[in-house]
Amino acid sequence: MLKNISLSPNLTIGLALSNIGYADNQFDTALPVATQMTLSNVGEQDKGAPSGFGIQPSGTVNRIKATPQYGFAANYNPSHDRTNTSSYIQVADAGQATERADSATLPKVTVEADPYDPTNTDHPYNKSYNVSNSSTSNKIDTPIMETPASIQVIPKSVLHDQQAFRLEDVIKNVSGVQTQHSFGGDYETFVMRGFLQSTANHRNGIRIPATKIDLVNVEQVEVLKGTSAMLYGFGDPGGFINAVTKQPSPTPYYSIEQRFGSYDHFRTEANATGLLSKEYGLNYRMDLSYLDTNSFRNTYKNRIFFAPTLSWDVTPNTKLTLSYEHFDENNSYDNGTPSFGNKLASIPRSRTFMDPSLTNTNTNDLIDFKIDHRFNNNIKLNADTVWSHNKKQWETAYLRTVAQKLNPEKPTLEIGDVDRYYWFGPEKLDSITAWINGTFDFETYGVKHKVLLGGEYYNNDFGYQVASGHIDTVNIFRDDPARLTTAKLQEIGAKARTTAPSTETTSKAIYLQGQMTFFTETTTRKINQ
Incomplete structure (x- = not known):
C-alpha cells in the first residue's frame, strides 16, 4: 500500500x-x-x-x-x-x-552441509555440545526431556575443549556435585546432594569399584542425581556418575595430542578408529594415554592407559563387541593440609608431610564382552559381561591428630606436633558383573508401551594385607620433615602384615520397568505471510 x-x-x-x-x-x-x-x-x-x-x-x-x-x-x-x-x-x-544503476559484483558464496549429522553424537567428527538422549536413568535410550529423573550429560566436545582427563575435571560442570579427596587421592569419590559417595564409579552403566577412570576413551559422562536402586541395585542415595566409553566406528578417525603444563605436566593422547573388514563388518578402536606430572605439594604421578576395542557386525541385526582396558599408575600419597582447631592450619599450602620417596601403585585390568541383537523393530536383546581385576601396593605415611595445646604429662610436646604413621601392604579386588536386558515395544488401545525386563549378577571379592605403625613425630609449623632413610624403609618393609581382612559381596536381581506414551501427535501450524 x-x-x-x-x-x-x-x-x-x-x-x-x-x-x-x-x-x-x-x-x-x-x-x-x-x-x-x-x-x-x-x-x-x-x-x-x-x-x-x-x-x-x-x-x-x-x-x-x-x-x-x-x-x-x-x-x-x-x-x-x-x-x-x-x-x-x-x-x-x-x-x-x-x-x-551502479553495477556491483558480489563474491562467490559456497554453501556446504556439515560432514556429519549433528544429532549423531557417536560420530567422531561431531563437535556439538548438545546431547538429546541418555540411557543411564532407565537403561533404555530415551530423550532426556522425557526422562523422569535429574540427569546431566557432559559430551566429548566439552571434555576435549576443557582438556579434561580426570572425572574431577568434568564434575566441575555439574551442579550439586563436589570432589572428595579420598585416601590421599588414590580413589575418585564425590559428594552428591550432600551424600558422600562410595569408591565405586560406573562404566557403561556397570559398577566398577575402587578404580580410577581415564577419559581418553570416554565418549561422555552422565550424572544421575537421586536414588537408582530399582535398576542398579545397592548404591549411593545421592546418585552416581557413569562414564560412557567410545565405540568402534567405520568412519576412519586418527588423532594424537600432546599437552604441557605447570609443574612438569606432560600428557599424551592418541586415538584411532576405522574399518578392518567391510566384508565381515569388523571395526576397531584404540585409545592410549600417558601422563607424567608433579605438583606444587612435592608429589608426583605417572600413568599409562590403553584400551583396544573390536566390534563385529555378525548380521545386520547382531553385533558383538569385545573391549579391554589396562590402567597402571604410580603416585605419592598426599592427605592434604592438616586441620588446626576448626579450620585448616595456617601453613604454606605447598607444605606436605608425606615422604615423596614412597610410591603407591595401582593397576587395573578390565575385559568387557557385549552382545546386541534385534529380533525385529519391536524386540531387542542386550547382554554384557564385565570382569575387572584391581591390585594396589600401598606405601604410605600419614598423620594423626595435631596437638593444639600443651600437655603437662608430655613435657616435650609442642603445639603443632603430630605423630606420623606408615601403612604398607598389598590390596586386591576382583569383580564380575553379568546382565541381560530385553526391550519390548507394543501398543494397546492407542497407548504406546516400552517394557524393559532384565536380570543382573554381581560379585565382588576384596581383601588386603597391611603392616602399620608409628614412624616419628613432626611439627606442622616447621619446615617439611626429612625423608625416611633407606634403613627405616627397609625396617618398615620387613614388618609382618598384622591385618588381613577380606570381604565378598554377591547380589542377584530381576527388574521390570514400563514406559507409557499417551500423546504421540503434535500439531504444528505454519503461517505464511
Whole structure:
C-alpha cells in the first residue's frame, strides 16, 4: 500500500504496490482514496532529476497503472487546481533503471552441509555440545526431556575443549556435585546432594569399584542425581556418575595430542578408529594415554592407559563387541593440609608431610564382552559381561591428630606436633558383573508401551594385607620433615602384615520397568505471510 511518499530532485524511489491484478495483459490497480503521493519542489520539470522522471506541482494520486515492464505512470489532480486536468509522473521501466544503476559484483558464496549429522553424537567428527538422549536413568535410550529423573550429560566436545582427563575435571560442570579427596587421592569419590559417595564409579552403566577412570576413551559422562536402586541395585542415595566409553566406528578417525603444563605436566593422547573388514563388518578402536606430572605439594604421578576395542557386525541385526582396558599408575600419597582447631592450619599450602620417596601403585585390568541383537523393530536383546581385576601396593605415611595445646604429662610436646604413621601392604579386588536386558515395544488401545525386563549378577571379592605403625613425630609449623632413610624403609618393609581382612559381596536381581506414551501427535501450524 502506497502512503505519503516525498519525492525530491535527484532522488530515486521504489514503490511497493499491493493487490495488483491483471487487466488486458497489463497490471492495473486503483489505489484506495487514502493513498496519496506528495511531490515537493513545485515548479517546472527538474532537469537534474534522473532521466525518465517528470516533476510537476504536488497533488493527490488517484490512479496508478503498471505495465508488464514494471514501469508505472501516476495521474493526479494538482492540489492548487481542483479541476479534472490530468498531469503525469512517468517512471522509467525496471530494465532501464537497472542499466543506469551502479553495477556491483558480489563474491562467490559456497554453501556446504556439515560432514556429519549433528544429532549423531557417536560420530567422531561431531563437535556439538548438545546431547538429546541418555540411557543411564532407565537403561533404555530415551530423550532426556522425557526422562523422569535429574540427569546431566557432559559430551566429548566439552571434555576435549576443557582438556579434561580426570572425572574431577568434568564434575566441575555439574551442579550439586563436589570432589572428595579420598585416601590421599588414590580413589575418585564425590559428594552428591550432600551424600558422600562410595569408591565405586560406573562404566557403561556397570559398577566398577575402587578404580580410577581415564577419559581418553570416554565418549561422555552422565550424572544421575537421586536414588537408582530399582535398576542398579545397592548404591549411593545421592546418585552416581557413569562414564560412557567410545565405540568402534567405520568412519576412519586418527588423532594424537600432546599437552604441557605447570609443574612438569606432560600428557599424551592418541586415538584411532576405522574399518578392518567391510566384508565381515569388523571395526576397531584404540585409545592410549600417558601422563607424567608433579605438583606444587612435592608429589608426583605417572600413568599409562590403553584400551583396544573390536566390534563385529555378525548380521545386520547382531553385533558383538569385545573391549579391554589396562590402567597402571604410580603416585605419592598426599592427605592434604592438616586441620588446626576448626579450620585448616595456617601453613604454606605447598607444605606436605608425606615422604615423596614412597610410591603407591595401582593397576587395573578390565575385559568387557557385549552382545546386541534385534529380533525385529519391536524386540531387542542386550547382554554384557564385565570382569575387572584391581591390585594396589600401598606405601604410605600419614598423620594423626595435631596437638593444639600443651600437655603437662608430655613435657616435650609442642603445639603443632603430630605423630606420623606408615601403612604398607598389598590390596586386591576382583569383580564380575553379568546382565541381560530385553526391550519390548507394543501398543494397546492407542497407548504406546516400552517394557524393559532384565536380570543382573554381581560379585565382588576384596581383601588386603597391611603392616602399620608409628614412624616419628613432626611439627606442622616447621619446615617439611626429612625423608625416611633407606634403613627405616627397609625396617618398615620387613614388618609382618598384622591385618588381613577380606570381604565378598554377591547380589542377584530381576527388574521390570514400563514406559507409557499417551500423546504421540503434535500439531504444528505454519503461517505464511
